Amino acid sequence: MNQIRRPNIGLYLLMAGIFVLLATSILKSASQSNRKETSYAEFQKEMEAGKVTEAVIAQSENIPSGTVRYLLKDDTIVYFFYTSDVNEIQTELVKYQQKNTDFSWKMTDVEHKVDVLTVISIILLAGMGVFIILMIVRNNSTGANARMLDFGKSRAVMVRGNNITFSDVAGLKEEKEDLEEIVDFLKDPKKYTTLGARIPKGILLVGPPGTGKTLLAKAIAGEAGVPFYSISGSDFVEMFVGVGASRVRDLFQEAKKNAPCIVFIDEIDAVARRRGSGLGGGHDEREQTQNQLLVEMDGFGVNSGIIVLAATNRADILDPAILRPGRFDRKIGVSRPDVKGREAILKVHARNKPLGDDVDLKRIAQTTAGFAGADLENLLNEAAIQAAKDNREYLTQKDLEKAFVKVGIGGEKRSRIISEKEKRITAYHEGGHAILFHVLPDVGPVHTISVIPTGMGAAGYTMPLPEKDEMFRTKGQLLQDIMVDLGGRIAEELVFGDVTTGASQDIKQATELAKSMVMKFGMSDQVGMINYGGEDEVFIGRDFGHTREYGEETASLIDEEVRRIVRECYEKAKALIVKYRAVLDAVAETLLREEKIDQAGFEELFNKWSVGVIEESAPAPAH
Ligand code: ADP
Ligand code: MG
Ligand code: ZN
Numbered sequence: 258m259n260q261i262r263r264p265n266i267g268l269y270l271l272m273a274g275i276f277v278l279l280a281t282s283i284l285k286s287a288s289q290s291n292r293k294e295t296s297y298a299e300f301q302k303e304m305e306a307g308k309v310t311e312a313v314i315a316q317s318e319n320i321p322s323g324t325v326r327y328l329l330k331d332d333t334i335v336y337f338f339y340t341s342d343v344n345e346i347q348t349e350l351v352k353y354q355q356k357n358t359d360f361s362w363k364m365t366d367v368e369h370k371v372d373v374l375t376v377i378s379i380i381l382l383a384g385m386g387v388f389i390i391l392m393i394v395r396n397n398s399t400g401a402n403a404r405m406l407d408f409g410k411s412r413a414v415m416v417r418g419n420n421i422t423f424s425d426v427a428g429l430k431e432e433k434e435d436l437e438e439i440v441d442f443l444k445d446p447k448k449y450t451t452l453g454a455r456i457p458k459g460i461l462l463v464g465p466p467g468t469g470k471t472l473l474a475k476a477i478a479g480e481a482g483v484p485f486y487s488i489s490g491s492d493f494v495e496m497f498v499g500v501g502a503s504r505v506r507d508l509f510q511e512a513k514k515n516a517p518c519i520v521f522i523d524e525i526d527a528v529a530r531r532r533g534s535g536l537g538g539g540h541d542e543r544e545q546t547q548n549q550l551l552v553e554m555d556g557f558g559v560n561s562g563i564i565v566l567a568a569t570n571r572a573d574i575l576d577p578a579i580l581r582p583g584r585f586d587r588k589i590g591v592s593r594p595d596v597k598g599r600e601a602i603l604k605v606h607a608r609n610k611p612l613g614d615d616v617d618l619k620r621i622a623q624t625t626a627g628f629a630g631a632d633l634e635n636l637l638n639e640a641a642i643q644a645a646k647d648n649r650e651y652l653t654q655k656d657l658e659k660a661f662v663k664v665g666i667g668g669e670k671r672s673r674i675i676s677e678k679e680k681r682i683t684a685y686h687e688g689g690h691a692i693l694f695h696v697l698p699d700v701g702p703v704h705t706i707s708v709i710p711t712g713m714g715a716a717g718y719t720m721p722l723p724e725k726d727e728m729f730r731t732k733g734q735l736l737q738d739i740m741v742d743l744g745g746r747i748a749e750e751l752v753f754g755d756v757t758t759g760a761s762q763d764i765k766q767a768t769e770l771a772k773s774m775v776m777k778f779g780m781s782d783q784v785g786m787i788n789y790g791g792e793d794e795v796f797i798g799r800d801f802g803h804t805r806e807y808g809e810e811t812a813s814l815i816d817e818e819v820r821r822i823v824r825e826c827y828e829k830a831k832a833l834i835v836k837y838r839a840v841l842d843a844v845a846e847t848l849l850r851e852e853k854i855d856q857a858g859f860e861e862l863f864n865k866w867s868v869g870v871i872e873e874s875a876p877a878p879a880h
Contacts, residue, residue: 280382295336297346303329304353312350312362316343421479426472427605427630428598435589436460436477439564443481443517446562457587459554459565461525461580463572464591467631470568473591474521477566484518486511490527501528501546509553509563517562522550525567529579547576554584593629593709595852596622602630606637611651621657626680626852627710628664636664682749682757683708683716684848688841689748689834690719690741690763691854695863696833697737706844706854716759717848722856732780735770739823740830742767747831748841771822772815781818789815840866 303309308329316323325346326337340346350362423433442449442456449456462470471487478485488508512520522528529547557563567585569575579585594602600622607618625633637652639660644652687706694701701721708717730738746760779786789807807815834841843866847854854862 276385279385291333292335292337295338297325297338297340300325300327300336300338301349303327304349307357309353309357310360312360314343314346314350314362314364315366316364317366421472421475423476423480425605426469426476427601428594429469429473429591432473432589432591433476436473440477440480443477443483443519443562443564446517456564458557458563458583459567459579459585460587460589461572461575461585462566462568462589462591463570464568465570465593465629467629468591468593469630470591471521471523472630474519474566474568477564478519481517481519484515485521486518487521487523490522490524490529501542502549505546505549505553509557512563513557513561517564520563520565522565522567524569525579525585526569526571526574529576531574531576547579551578551584592707593627594633595707595709596626597851599625599628599633602633603637606634610637610641613651613653615654616652616657617654620654621661624661626708632664636660639663679716680708680849681845682753682759684845685748685752685841686745686757686759687717687719687848688844689744689746691744691844691859692748692834692837692840692863693737693741693744693830694719694721695859696837697740699731699734700737700741702856703859704856706848706859707852708848709852732774732778735774735778735780736822736826739767739770739826740833742770743823743827743830744834747827747834751831751834751838752841752845767823767826768819771819771826774822775815775818781822783818784811784814836870837863837867839870842866 300309310328310330312325312327314323314325321343322339322341323343324337324339326335328335347364354360354362426433439456439460446456462473464470474487475485486508488504492504508520512518528543528550530543554565565585572588580588600619603618603622607616612618621636625636628636636657637660640652640656643656643659644650687708691703691706694703703719704722705720706717707719710716742763745763746756749756749760774780775784776789779788789811840863843862844854844859847858847862
């Protein structure tokens with residue numbers, strides 16, 4: 258049930274009473290009491306009696322109708338009536354004046370004085386009435402309805418004088434370094450403009466929930482001492498069409514007024530989703546909002562002092578339109594912390610918590626692989642609650658361990674607790690990929706090896722440096738790709754004598770590559786240079802029920818060739834890993850300890866542990 262705030266009936270009655278009183282008094286003073294509406298007939302009667310002493314015809318420009326005001330002898334009341342034909346009255350007044358020489362009359366434009374006053378009063382009253390109704394509705398309604406009253410207004414939260422700085426963000430060293438220039442730019446945009454330097458307008462922070470994306474964005478604003486406007490993509494999609502767009506417009510209008518500043522759009526995937534992904538209605542609203550966002554981003558100049566940061570944990574579903582140059586063209590990955598990062602985060606959040614002598618944050622860091630910053634903060638908080646419950650003035654290691662179990666189970670979906678054994682297997686698996694990346698000439702080199710779960714199902718990853726933009730790949734490269742794919746499984750096999758299901762993705766990828774080589778690229782001498790159809794949905798040649806343009810014989814030939822390629826790659830790759838087994842062990846041990854190895858670290862390990870291994874020219878598998 259929603260918690261609904263009880264309206265105070267008495268208060269509303271009082272307000273309504275005041276409103277009525279004010280209304281009557283304002284209307285009274287607006288309509289002067291010494292005025293009296295009469296009619297043309299009445300006026301004619303008074304003229305016949307010769308009692309009219311003065312008259313004014315008030316006429317709006319070019320309109321035949323108007324108001325006639327007149328005074329009578331021995332009377333202070335101003336009489337008036339409306340006429341649809343000013344000319345007729347005029348003629349009569351001229352005649353009347355000929356008979357009554359002390360009578361005077363004139364024509365004027367419609368006189369606004371009194372009318373304006375009345376109009377203002379009415380507007381004021383109406384405004385007050387609406388205001389009171391809004392107050393009542395707002396307090397009576399549930400949250401959703403109340404928020405509807407805000408429509409069109411950006412609900413951006415502005416934080417000025419926000420005192421979060423980079424020192425509150427633990428770990429994330431590279432990310433902070435990447436953002437350093439943004440801080441510098443916000444501090445002094447002129448410095449950059451005079452040199453003609455272009456600073457990115459939009460930066461996308463990509464990473465799993467709780468890894469510190471919002472924190473980073475706030476820290477940038479805090480470091481630079483500029484205002485921070487934040488809004489969440491999910492706020493945009495809740496209401497009427499057009500509201501999201503107008504909110505975006507308002508948000509940027511505010512930002513422009515207060516530049517330099519940071520605009521932070523959390524959960525941008527809720528707005529900028531690739532067409533056709535996700536379910537449910539509201540597409541119009543989302544599209545409009547996204548379009549407005551693009552319009553705004555294209556609308557301000559590169560160095561106008563607004564930096565738009567956006568966060569998402571689903572970069573894969575973003576509409577490519579928002580990633581184009583001049584929009585969110587810089588991407589910064591924010592990953593789950595490694596062992597050192599976790600310790601640093603624990604330290605940051607332990608700053609205001611008295612720790613007992615037995616507390617070993619390093620030990621906690623070692624057992625919390627896969628935890629994000631938010632989980633660690635939560636862990637310390639739970640530990641503090643535990644200590645308070647026990648009426649202690651400090652936290653003990655036991656508090657932390659209890660909290661670990663609690664947070665670990667609660668946060669199951671985000672991060673699971675990884676067993677030592679699992680971690681070991683992953684370390685060897687990734688080590689296998691890494692060695693092949695390193696020794697094979699046309700792939701790699703290794704950029705990062707990690708055994709921190711990605712949250713997207715992978716227990717770890719090995720990432721090569723970004724590939725060069727090549728127009729095409731050679732057969733040799735493709736074979737090496739297949740070898741790298743198989744490297745993880747091979748390492749598991751060699752070390753544990755058993756294999757896991759963890760390599761299924763690798764195997765799928767290797768098989769698909771081999772199939773493409775045979776069926777699309779004409780890279781098998783046996784099968785020849787023929788494209789055997791099946792664009793993306795290449796199933797193995799024998800796939801039943803799949804329409805194919807070739808016979809049973811060709812199908813088995815393709816099958817055989819695919820198998821041969823994979824098998825040969827497997828043999829070559831295995832030979833290499835056996836050869837560099839010492840490197841594999843060293844890499845795995847290091848990963849178990851540090852969870853992450855960078856390029857320099859890997860090369861150092863490789864050079865140290867490959868001493869004495871006979872170097873041959875890089876092997877390229879025969880076809
Ligand atoms: P995200 O936006 O990536 O989902 P947040 O920035 O909202 O994550 O992080 C939630 C909380 O977790 C932060 O307020 C902070 O207390 C803690 N936290 C996350 N990452 C870090 C970090 N690197 N250093 C310190 N605290 C962190
Ligand atoms: Mg966040
Ligand atoms: Zn793998």
